[in-house]
Amino acid sequence: MLTSAKSRLIHLASSELPVQWHRLSTRIIAVSLTALALVLGMIFSTLLLSWRLEGAGAAINDAGSLRMRANRMAIELMDARGGRPSGLPEQMALFEDTLTRLRYGNAARPLFLPNESSIRAQFDRVAQDWQQRIKPALVADMRRSPAEAARYLAILPDFVGEADQLVQMIERDNTQKTALLRLSQIALAVLACLGTVAMVHLLYLWIIRPVRSLQDGLLRMAGHDFAVRLPVETRDEFGELAMGFNRMAGELQELYWNLERRVEDKTAELASRNSALASLYDMTTFLNLPNDIEPMCRGFLQRVMAQFHADGGALRVLGPEEDKLHLLVSEGFSPAWSATEHCMAVDACFCGDPVRLGAPSALDLRSAVHESSRAHPCLREGLAGLWVFRIGAQGGVMGSFSLHFHAPRRLSPAESDLLETLGQHLGVAINHLRLSASARQLAVVEERNLVAQGLHDSIAQALNYLNLQIQMLADAAGAGNLSDIEAIVPRLRRGVEESYQDVRELLANFRTKLGHGDLRLAIENTMERFQRQSGVNVVFRFADCGGAPMALEQQLQVLFILQEALSNVRKHAMARQVVIEVSDGADFTLEITDDGLGYDSAKVFAGDHQRVGLGIMRERAARLRADLELDGRPGNGASVRLTLSRDHRQPA
Template sequence: MPTSNAPPDPVNQRWLAQALPAFTTLIDRVAHGLEQDLESRIQTLRWVLGTLLLGALLLTLSIILHLQRDFFIPLKVLLRSAQAVQNGQFSARISPQPNNELGEVGNAFNAMVERLSVLYEGLEQRVAEKTRELQHSNHLLQLLYRTATRLTEQDLTQEILLEMLVDVERALDLGPGIVCVRREEDSRAYPLATTLPEIERAALCESLGCSICFGAGRPPTAISEHHVGEIHLVSIPLTGGGQWQGVMPFQILAGNTLQTWQAQILQTLAGHVATALANARRTEERHRLAVYEERAVIARELHDSLAQSLSYLKIQVSLLQTRLEPKATPELQATVEELKTGLNSAYRELRELLTTFRLTPGQTPFTEELTSVVQEARRRCGFDILLEQRMNNLELGANEEIHLMRLIREALINIERHAKATWARVTLEANSLRQVELCIEDNGQGWPATTPSGGHFGLTIMRERAAFLKGVLNFDTRPAGGARITLTFIALTPYAAH
């Protein structure tokens, strides 16, 4: 449009004036429309943003709830269960979980805890079993230790063996036991110690016999079991130190059987007992040798001194009697004769004493030596002297044998010199309680009224020997006539304290 500095056209001015309000109104309408449209769009945008914000909030809340339910809570449960398992509560389990990774972890955890529970229970059982086995082994070791200590640190006595039997019966749950000793040449065994009352023990041995434990041939070498009626018996041979000493039978309680470990313990104990018995025998033999050596020395001294002096006096008295015969008075001859008789008697007693002192140990058993003494007395007396021996394999100590033998010799000498008998009997017996009873009787003239309680030299010797044996010695008269001497004492045996 060309520019001009000419004044406006009045027509245009009027048109412009008329058209301007309408144009302004139109512009206002357009602006108002635009404003309304803009406001409408803004409002719509606000609703959209609000909706989006609310949706975002709801989505966030949903995600949080989902994480809480499906992640954090299961994780806490898993943590608590793991802590419970850590504290040894293997019963802890996780409840069923959603089918996701945590669910698989929970299932794996439950399977792991179940396996651990089984393993732990089995381990507890094995530990408990091993603990019981160790305790049992410890008790058995203590039993073996106590037994070995008893048998080695002290002299072997029947009381120690009895304590050992009681200990074994309690530890191994066994019935009453017996320690029976026997040499191979003996026909019967001697019950050295038992927890059974003597009446029951005697009845049991009488009903079963020694052959059930010892056999009919060679000594047993292995544990053997025997069933006789309601009696179940296990017999353990006592073998130790290369020597067989006897057997140690035990009764098996009703309803029980002999276990392998029991047999092993019994064999070990039997070895200890056999060794102790062998040591006791060797100790007794050494003691016996010492006693006999001492007595042999005394015998030599008596022979070299007193015996020769008595022989010299006998010769002198015989010479005196020969020289006095032509002119001696009857009183003097009687005195010389009495002196000669006394010397002869003293010399004979001394010879018998020397014979007793010179007994050789280990070559002649006591029973055989006693038989020899009775046979010698029978020869001197000229009549029958019966001998009954029922010692039941009881072994006497060396001093006991010597004092008992000397007492029997003295009694037989008295019968020969004073009894005027035609028959005599010597009875020697012992029971399982170690009680020894000796009875010597004859059918002679019996005791003078004051002889047994008076000062007769031979009876005084017998009383002294009975006192050494701690026995009871009695002198009485047989109902059918004649004298009787009885002695009762408790034998120490080689297994009792001296």
Template sequence: MTAKLVVTAIGLLLLALVSIVLTLWVTWNMQGGAAAVNEAGRLRMQTYRLALILHTSGNGAEARLLARGFDESVALLRQGDPSRPLFVPWSEESRARFAQVGTRWEALRGRWLDEHPDPDLVAESAGFVALVDGFVAAIETQISRWTAVLQMFQLALVGLAVASAMAAFYSGYVFVLQPLARLKKGLAAVQAGDLGTRVEVDSGDEFGELAAGFNAMTGTLQSLYGELEGKVREKTQRLERERQRLADLYEISAFVADAPTLDALARGFAAHLRRIGRADASAVRLCAPDPGRFVLVAHECLPQEIAAAGACIERGDCYCGEVTAHGHTRVIPILDGGRPTLGHCGRAGFSAMVSVPIRVHDRLLGEVNLFYRHPVELSHEDRELLDALASHLASGLESQRAAALEREAAVAEERGLLARELHDSIAQALLFMKIQVGLVRQAAQRGDHAAVERGIAELETGVRDCYADVRELLLHFRTRTSAEDIEPALRTTLQKFEHQTGLPAQLRMEGHGVPLAPDVQVQVLHIVQEALSNVRKHAHARHVELRVCSAPHWTFEVHDDGAGFDPQRPGSDATHVGLRIMQERALRIGARVRVHSAPGAGCTVTLDLPATGPAAAPAPLAEALAR
């Protein structure tokens, strides 16, 4: 483009310079011709003056002066004067006319400068002037020609200017505007999102290079955009897979946490894993007590004959059950004619199986099997997902096991509590009655009827007390608490006490504290019931009051207006047994039992709970009881 512009500009400049030079040259010739016309006019004037001088005075000196001026004018016309400028625009006619003038002057000059010029020479001056006029006319003719040439040059300059303007406009349109319009159209298309737009390259100039650069740019953008779309699509798919994995993990976590039983856990996990792994069937196998066996505990879409035949398999008998504690998730192709196996999966149409170990802390709990009727490949992310799901199942199995152990421990603890209750109350009563039966037998053998009657009365009293203890135990174990408030349970306990004894019992609540935990409420109720039992057995009271204060910490006081006793002096075994039972229960919840009593002044049993809730016993139970 630069070369074109330079060539065009140089061409136009050369044309303008040539035109200007030609115009100046023509103008210079015309100026010289005009000066020559003036000088030739002087010849004519000098001829008239010379003729006039010769005719009037015949002054030879003045005539010679005029002749010398005439000679100078002729010489000037012949030679010219560039400094003026002055020169004759010579042509054949002007040269002929000038030659005639010169020849005629040479002929007349000598005669006119003679001392006695011929009077007829004056008359000949008119003919000489006519020759000079012819010479002037020839010069003017040539000047007219130059004037016509100058006009032609001027018209040519006008035409050149018009043509140059048109050429400039056309060149600008062809070489500048059209390429710019194509580039603008291409930019608009790119702005609209069409990165496949290309601009036609029809020249090798700057606009051609610009168009080529634009095409290269759009090609690069299209490539980058295509790669970007692919990357965005790939990233979106990856994020969607990650989101789905997280959703699957959350779903399995929630399911495992809410599974009520081991069977529900195994069955639900098999169904979820078959859907997540997009398998045709799934199975969950757990290690049997015999480490070489695997038991099928749940399956999903597995044919019934396979489930029945593979309910329990030995390690190494088939592809199932080959997992180890340090194994990893693997894909096992089911090939007919391979190493010896049970062959149930192959006959059912399965062609591949995925084995996922269930382990926790390097301890193998079992495996999960996914069955496929087509070949399958697992990516690293798929293996990680399956391992994570299997770890959730392992955690769920451990939770189920821990819950079972906890329930077993709770049953054992309840049985121990029942045994202690029976030992501390009914067993002692039965021992007392056994002793009384022996005494009655001995009295009967001696014939001591009074002793027999006393023994039978003691037995009736023991049976009645034992029956009361049984009813009291039933009352203890049937008592239910509220997770929010212990007051209803306390009122129910006092109502049953009133019904059994006929004594009025009053409950007084004070303060608004933090509710007690359910397990603490149970122990508190048992301690209160034990205190009421002692009142029923030993106090001979007329009124009982239960005062409860919940702030700043929970305290429970059972007060009666009975006979009372001296806590420092040994009393009945039943009384001490009841107090020991209450102290044992209080130690379980980190509480403390205090007894205030005096003979004839009633008794007050106070249970103090720690201000921040139940704490661990400061010492083992045996040591605390020993002190």
């Protein structure tokens, strides 16, 4: 509070200053410029004073030369009296030139009289005395006889005294200025010392003390004293830095104080997620076990109830009409409740809301009963809390499951997501069981169809033949025709033997099993069995062209087509040799060729005369999505060629 109030006072006080004065850079520049201007002023004044001293010194020299030139002109005047050559005019010109320089000065030398009125007045007296007395006296003495030329010499001492007094006055002024120069130098030295001290003091106040305060704050913060705050005494850069430090310290203090709580929250959240993942893993493992639908659903419900500590639970599935829910399993309810709730309409209870609305719900049944006219037998069981979730798979709804509690419980978003996921897993498992049952039923139907086709093609025809022979035997026995009876009995024996062989062949075909890569071995076993049963020579050629192992279902269909082709050879071809050729590459080909009686394709494949065995081979080839070529000519044998392209070949 004290720091905040102090900051507001500093802000109000500094707001009256110029806009930029609170900036440290502005103050440093202003002080530096002021010190520079003051020092330069002092230096300029001393330079000006020394310049004037130099000019006054030159003036002393020229003023002193007036005395010398006045005496020289007296000597020149005496020489002129003795008849010697005289340089008096030149000396007079030099004298006047010196007076002119002293009057107007010469800044280039430099030379000028001090700017003092007494000195100027004394110079004017000297110049006036020269013009009015000395110069006229010299001119007059030059024209007189030597005996009469004594005027200049008479007034010369007075003029020299005036010139000497001018020199003395200039020297006194120069002495004063020299003392002033020394005082200025001393003042400049004192000012330099004071300026240095003042600058050091200002730098300490503006920079060093804030830096030390910031350093102290950092040291205290390094010692985990996050309650430290820096005083904000200015609005400059260090004031902004102190405010930023205080904000950072406050945030660190809040983070440090809340760190343990956040770690606990994150730990709890992580534990919750781990528990959810473990629950999902356990539930997925359980649902993948081989179970019937009722034990699977009961195990699912029991695990969900244990996970969420529910006091009761129920699992309902939609009936075929999709407007009623059938109770499949329940836990924690009395038999009377299960008897009354075994079947209900989807809109008869809140348990059907997820099926109708597609969203889960968490209810307090006591308030729901008060607001709704629907009955709730769960209240009679002492269960007031209800969570309901749907069971779905692949976008469809298959039913719902509910968790019941003695007291209402709040459903968190994480729990809702987990239960929805579990409901989807259960829906997938139920759908998988139903599809598996449908697949098994379809497989049974297909195998029955194949058995029926095999029986029709072999045993049924043989039995029909035997039935016809028995009728002929009965007619011959009734007529007492022994020769016909003797002819019919061997035909009956051969028919029974062929039927027996057909039955054994069908049993062998139905018991055929394959493993990965066992197609060649299975073909060789089938070929050997065919040779034993028929006595026909078989030539087998297998070309391994780098083909990948074929799927078991496709291998089995290829083997069935081979068995059917060999069965037709045994029954109808009367062949001496059969050639089986296999090419196992990217494309798989199987070709069976015999040298038997052959057949007329136009008759065999026309209308209702098509043989059942050939039709079965074509159905199996269609199931493989392979090409089947049947070719035969009367007296020239027959061939069967099966081609499975790489596009339809399935890897094992």
